[in-house]
Amino acid sequence: MSRPSRALVLDFDGLVADTEVLWLAVLRELYRSLSQELPHDRYVASIGGTLDDFDPFEDLAARCRTAGAAELEERAESMFRTYMAYEAPLPGVRRLVAQAEKRGLPLGIASSSRSTSVxxxxxxxxxxxxxxVVVTADDVPRVKPAPDLYLLAARRLGVDPAGIVAFEDSNRGVRAAKAAGALCVAVPHVLSRSHDFSAADLRLASLTLCDLDDVLSLGAAGKAG
Structure with missing residues (x-):
C-alpha cells in the first residue's frame, strides 16, 4: 500500500466543536453563582493552551474561599456535559470531512485537550x-504551541509533517502546526479573532468558505494570505 503524501489534521476545540464559546458561558455562570466575574481577557488569552496558562478553577477558589478548585472544576464539567449534549459540529466541518474522504485524504485530530474531552x-x-488518528494531551509531553501533537499525528497518519494541512482557531495552534513544518489554515472563532494569525498560510472567516482545491495548492503556490 502506497504511503499518502497529504493529510488534513484538525484542531478540536473551537474548530470542530464550539467548545470554546461553551466553556466561556459555563465559566461565566460558575463565577457569577459565587458573586464573582470571570477575568475575560485572561481567559481569552489562554485559549488553545492548558490550565497552566490560566486556571479559572484555582482563580475562583482563591477568590471565593468556599470551594476548592477540584470541586469547582467538577461542577463546571457537569454543566459543560449537559450543554454539550445539545451541540453539533461547527458549520463546514461535515462538508470538509466529506470532501477529504472523497479524495482519499487521511484525516486526524490534534488537540491540547485530553482524550476524554474529544x-x-x-x-x-x-x-x-x-x-x-486522534492525538491529544494524553499522548505527548508538550501540547501546543509545541509541535509534538502534529509530529505524532503525522507519524501515525504515515505522512511527512510537511504534507499535513492543519486547521486551527488559535495563535497557539498555528504556532504548533508551523513549528512541526505543516501548512496551516487559520479559522478564528469569535473569541480568538484578536489573536495573531500572521504565521498561518491561509486565513478563513469560516470553515464554510474552505475550498479544498485552494487549500491543497498551498504547498505549491506558497503563502496564500
Missing part, C-alpha cells in the same frame, strides 16, 4: 470513524 464528542457527532 473522543466522546466526535462519537456523538458521528465523526469518530472519519478520524483514524
Amino acid at each position: 473522543r466522546p464528542h466526535l462519537e456523538a457527532f458521528g465523526l469518530l470513524g472519519s478520524f483514524p
Whole structure:
C-alpha cells in the first residue's frame, strides 16, 4: 500500500466543536453563582493552551474561599456535559470531512485537550470513524504551541509533517502546526479573532468558505494570505 503524501489534521476545540464559546458561558455562570466575574481577557488569552496558562478553577477558589478548585472544576464539567449534549459540529466541518474522504485524504485530530474531552464528542457527532488518528494531551509531553501533537499525528497518519494541512482557531495552534513544518489554515472563532494569525498560510472567516482545491495548492503556490 502506497504511503499518502497529504493529510488534513484538525484542531478540536473551537474548530470542530464550539467548545470554546461553551466553556466561556459555563465559566461565566460558575463565577457569577459565587458573586464573582470571570477575568475575560485572561481567559481569552489562554485559549488553545492548558490550565497552566490560566486556571479559572484555582482563580475562583482563591477568590471565593468556599470551594476548592477540584470541586469547582467538577461542577463546571457537569454543566459543560449537559450543554454539550445539545451541540453539533461547527458549520463546514461535515462538508470538509466529506470532501477529504472523497479524495482519499487521511484525516486526524490534534488537540491540547485530553482524550476524554474529544473522543466522546466526535462519537456523538458521528465523526469518530472519519478520524483514524486522534492525538491529544494524553499522548505527548508538550501540547501546543509545541509541535509534538502534529509530529505524532503525522507519524501515525504515515505522512511527512510537511504534507499535513492543519486547521486551527488559535495563535497557539498555528504556532504548533508551523513549528512541526505543516501548512496551516487559520479559522478564528469569535473569541480568538484578536489573536495573531500572521504565521498561518491561509486565513478563513469560516470553515464554510474552505475550498479544498485552494487549500491543497498551498504547498505549491506558497503563502496564500
